Amino acid sequence: SQIPFYGPMGAVRVGLVGDDFIINPTYAEIEAGDLDLVVAGSPDGVIMVEAGANQLPEQDIIEAIDFGYEVVQDLIKGQLDLIKDQGIEQVKLDPPERNTVVDEFLSQRCTDGIKAILTQFDLDKSGRDEKLDDIKASVVAEIGEKSEEDPLQVAIAEDTKIIGNSFKYLTKKLMRSQIVEDGVRVDGRSLDQVRPIKCTTGILSPRIHGNGLFQRGLTQVMSVVTLGTGGDAQELDDLHPDDSKRYMHHYNFPPYSVGETRPMRSPGRREIGHGALAERALIPVLPGKEAFPYVIRVVSEVLSSNGSTSMGSVCGSTLALMDAGVPIAKPVSGAAMGLIKEGDEVRILTDIQGIEDFLGDMDFKVAGTDEGITALQMDMKITGLSMDTIAKAINQAKPARIHILEKMLATIDKPREEMSPYAPRLLTLKIEPDLIGLVIGPGGKTIKGITETTGAKVDIEDSGFVTISSLDANQAKKAKSIIEGMTRQLKAGDVFLGRVTRIIQIGAFVEFLPGKEGMIHISQLADYRVGKVEDEVGIGDEVVVKIREIDNKGRINLTRLGIHPDEAEKARATTNDS
Numbered sequence: 406s407q408i409p410f411y412g413p414m415g416a417v418r419v420g421l422v423g424d425d426f427i428i429n430p431t432y433a434e435i436e437a438g439d440l441d442l443v444v445a446g447s448p449d450g451v452i453m454v455e456a457g458a459n460q461l462p463e464q465d466i467i468e469a470i471d472f473g474y475e476v477v478q479d480l481i482k483g484q485l486d487l488i489k490d491q492g493i494e495q496v497k498l499d500p501p502e503r504n505t506v507v508d509e510f511l512s513q514r515c516t517d518g519i520k521a522i523l524t525q526f527d528l529d530k531s532g533r534d535e536k537l538d539d540i541k542a543s544v545v546a547e548i549g550e551k552s553e554e555d556p557l558q559v560a561i562a563e564d565t566k567i568i569g570n571s572f573k574y575l576t577k578k579l580m581r582s583q584i585v586e587d588g589v590r591v592d593g594r595s596l597d598q599v600r601p602i603k604c605t606t607g608i609l610s611p612r613i614h615g616n617g618l619f620q621r622g623l624t625q626v627m628s629v630v631t632l633g634t635g636g637d638a639q640e641l642d643d644l645h646p647d648d649s650k651r652y653m654h655h656y657n658f659p660p661y662s663v664g665e666t667r668p669m670r671s672p673g674r675r676e677i678g679h680g681a682l683a684e685r686a687l688i689p690v691l692p693g694k695e696a697f698p699y700v701i702r703v704v705s706e707v708l709s710s711n712g713s714t715s716m717g718s719v720c721g722s723t724l725a726l727m728d729a730g731v732p733i734a735k736p737v738s739g740a741a742m743g744l745i746k747e748g749d750e751v752r753i754l755t756d757i758q759g760i761e762d763f764l765g766d767m768d769f770k771v772a773g774t775d776e777g778i779t780a781l782q783m784d785m786k787i788t789g790l791s792m793d794t795i796a797k798a799i800n801q802a803k804p805a806r807i808h809i810l811e812k813m814l815a816t817i818d819k820p821r822e823e824m825s826p827y828a829p830r831l832l833t834l835k836i837e838p839d840l841i842g843l844v845i846g847p848g849g850k851t852i853k854g855i856t857e858t859t860g861a862k863v864d865i866e867d868s869g870f871v872t873i874s875s876l877d878a879n880q881a882k883k884a885k886s887i888i889e890g891m892t893r894q895l896k897a898g899d900v901f902l903g904r905v906t907r908i909i910q911i912g913a914f915v916e917f918l919p920g921k922e923g924m925i926h927i928s929q930l931a932d933y934r935v936g937k938v939e940d941e942v943g944i945g946d947e948v949v950v951k952i953r954e955i956d957n958k959g960r961i962n963l964t965r966l967g968i969h970p971d972e973a974e975k976a977r978a979t980t981n982d983s
Contacts, residue, residue, distance in 0.1 A: 409498045411788065413488075414452065415480030416445035419473040421465070426472045432646050442466075442781075444473035448481055450789025454769075457685040460735070460777035463803055467796045474792065504564070506556045507571045514544050515572070519579050526593030530623055530711045530759060531664065533591065541572050577764040584745050584752050591760060592622075599740065599756045599805050600624075604720075604816040606728040614825045615729020617817075619721040621809070622758060623711035628721030630729040632828045633700040635864035635872040651700045652691055656680035656718050662710040679715040680705070683739075686719045686772035686780035687726070690734040697732060698833045698872050712758040713741035719772045719780075720813060727817050730824040736813060737779055739772030740805040742798045746787060753798050755805045769795075771802035775810060829862075829874040832885045836892045838869040844888055851891075859884040883919075890918030895961065897952050900972040902980040903963075905946045913942050915950055915963055923961030925950060930965055949973040 420430030421440035435441045439459035445452050451474055458466065488495065518540045522533060545568060548557050560567055583589060588596055600622030609616045615630035638649040656679045660667045672680075683705065691701070703725060705718035716739030723736045743757035744767035754761055762768050767790065769783040783795075836844065844865060845852045852863055861875035861884035871888060875881040903917030912926045925948075930941045942948060950963040951972075 407496050409496045411497060412447065413481050413484035414445060414447045415477040415484070416443060416453070417473050417476045417480070418443050419469050421461070421469065426469055428473070428476050440465075440469060442469050442473060444470055444477060446474050446477040446481070447789045448478075449787075450474075450791050451477075451783075451795055452785060452789055454781055454783040454795075456778075456781040457688065458773075458778050458780070459689045460774050460779055462777045463799050466778050466781065467792070467799055470795060471792050503574075504560050504567060504571075507560050507567050508574065510548075510557060511544060511568075511571050511575050514547070515540055515575060516579065519576055520583075523576075523580055523583055523591050524589075526591070528592075533760070537572075537576065541568070544568070544572070573764075580760065580764055581745050581747060584754070585747050585750050588752075590754065592758065596752055597755045597801060597805070599808055600758070602809060602812040604724055604813050606724050606817050611825065612827050614828045615725045615727075615731070615821075617721050617724025617726075617728055619717050619724060619813075620709075621713065621717060621720075621756065623709050624707075624714055624717050624758075625709040626705050626707055626714060626717035626721040628703055628705045628718065628725040630725045630731070631702045631704075632729060632731075632824070633702065634829060634831065634862055634874040635698065635700060635866065635870075636862070637700040637702075651694065652684065652688060653700075653702045654680050654684035654687070654718070654722060655702070655704045656683060656707070656715070657704065658707045658710070658714065662707040662714075679718065682715050682770065682780060682782050683718040683722055683772075686737055686739060687722055687733070689779045690737055690774065692732050692734070694870075695833070698831050699731075699829075701726070701731060710759070712762050713739075713756060713770070715739070715782075716741050716770055716772060720809060724813060724817060727820045729828070730821040732820050735774035735776065736810060737772055737774055738806045738809040738813060739770060739780070740802050740809060742769040742771060742802050742805075743767055744769070744785070744790070744794070744798070751794055753794070753801050755801060767798075769798050769802075771799060771806065773806060775807060827876070829876060830878040830881050832873045832881045834871050834873075834885060834889060836865075836869045836871060836888070838867065840892045841865055841867075841869060844871075844891060855884050855887055859887070863888070887919035890921050893918060893921075895921070895952060895955060897954055899952045900968055900976045901950055901952075902973075902976045903948055903950050905942050905944050905948060908938050908942070908944060910938070913938050915948060917950055917963070921961070923950070923952065923963040925963045925965060929953065929963065932966055949976055 418429050419440065419442040420427040420434050420438045422434055422438040427434055430438065439461055440456065442456035444454055451470065454470060522536045551558055580591060603620040605618040607616065608618055613629055614632045617628050619626050638651045639653055640649050641647055656676050658676055659669060703722045705721050707714045719737055719739040726733055727736065740755060741757050743754035743761045743765045745752045745754065746766050757765065766787045767783065767785040771778060772780040855863055859880045860877065861873050861881050863884060864872045873881050873884045901917035903915040905913050906916050906922065907914045912924045914922055914924050916922045927935050927938055935941055948965060949968055950965060951968050953962045953964040955961050
């Protein structure tokens with residue numbers, strides 16, 4: 406192809422199973438391993454990294470990226486060999502020439518003013534932008550007074566955006582020079598310094614199951630947790646082997662967070678990507694379904710933005726999950742790293758703000774616990790980055806993450822022991838898959854009856870995993886007891902405390918488990934001759950019974966004879982507990 410292209414480039418996926426890195430692992434290997442890493446690169450270096458990890462140390466992540474990039478280089482070499490064999494001549498365009506007339510004019514008129522603003526460290530984002538706009542407006546007004554034949558007016562006539570682009574170019578040049586030469590950023594921070602942090606939990610209505618507010622500088626994110634039942638899991642209909650997920654993170658970036666007004670429509674690339682990154686960062690520390698059967702939804706609302714809102718969402722999600730009483734294994738924090746590269750001079754920036762992201766060369770997001778990294782995402786505006794620089798950025802992110810984590814733990818140091826009274830109470834049990842039909846009943850009659858009787862919601866998975874939810878814990882226990890009774894494997898000799906439900910001439914029927922009934926023959930009511938059943942028991946009486954036999958039709962015959970006092974006491978205690 407004669408289409409201009411700055412490639413070739415390549416990409417691979419890297420997994421870690423045991424102590425071995427694997428190139429392009431299968432879904433099963435990713436599930437069994439501790440790493441899911443994608444590395445893309447060009448001949449100049451690494452250009453993109455995205456990863457989810459199970460709290461891996463920084464050195465393991467660095468080695469994995471290096472391992473992947475070595476394979477990327479092999480892929481690039483293969484493409485170059487193919488290009489050579491086919492005699493293809495690559496087309497690479499030179500960058501467009503800049504109009505030096507406007508650049509030189511702005512440099513003369515604006516350099517001192519821009520420098521003064523970039524070193525006025527007490528300015529916030531809006532104040533700095535306002536002063537820069539004032540300088541640009543004054544220059545535009547000055548140019549507007551010139552004649553139409555003036556070279557500046559001619560340049561503007563040819564390109565109406567040239568002043569804005571040239572002003573941005575000059576601002577970028579001066580900001581980067583200040584960082585490289587003086588080691589000082591536009592807000593006065595050193596290169597490895599984190600902005601002031603403030604954390605709060607439980608500031609919304611008690612109806613909310615859990616919430617956390619995380620603020621770093623002007624970036625402020627409110628995360629809200631809702632706990633749901635198994636039926637609330639998101640169903641997936643794609644090529645991934647999982648057909649549902651029980652942890653969902655949704656990230657919203659409304660226009661007012663950056664002082665703008667525009668329609669709020671469906672989620673865009675930013676919302677989906679940032680939401681997925683923050684979701685991935687928390688997954689390694691979430692409790693398993695058996696220990697915590699809830700479906701968890703976190704919504705992170707960006708209230709104010711000045712860079713690194715995705716990592717703010719990670720921190721806000723952690724605060725909200727702990728506030729909701731979700732027993733996460735470890736709290737997770739995150740920081741965004743930046744890069745300024747001028748020739749051979751490279752500067753790594755910790756906790757970048759908006760202008761440093763906008764005018765810098767890299768946005769490298771690192772999230773993890775105090776033990777290791779759980780998620781990475783790196784993209785850049787240059788053609789490649791060396792492994793030495795990547796390693797430095799990853800290692801420089803660790804003290805920043807730990808510092809942020811300490812601030813979060815000063816607000817809430819562990820998950821709350823009690824969940825919100827408005828969160829559903831869940832109970833779980835496992836039944837044999839071939840008994841699912843028994844619990845559901847024809848047309849769902851049985852399971853609907855359980856719901857109508859107890860008010861509890863019952864969800865049954867194909868594996869036989871049953872989740873029972875109710876705002877009333879006692880009603881949830883009642884529903885669980887009914888299902889356990891329906892699915893319990895009975896045998897002769899089992900002893901229960903039951904209640905007489907009806908009487909016939911030859912005996913009494915007793916419900917000894919929810920939905921389970923058997924008959925005591927009149928001869929089994931007492932160890933002496935009984936003339937009438939009513940002489941021994943009445944409807945509604947509680948009686949201790951033992952299963953005497955289960956006939957070939959599944960009918961259960963009970964007896965009151967031969968029951969040891971200890972067995973009777975245990976049956977009463979079990980019934981009272983349930």
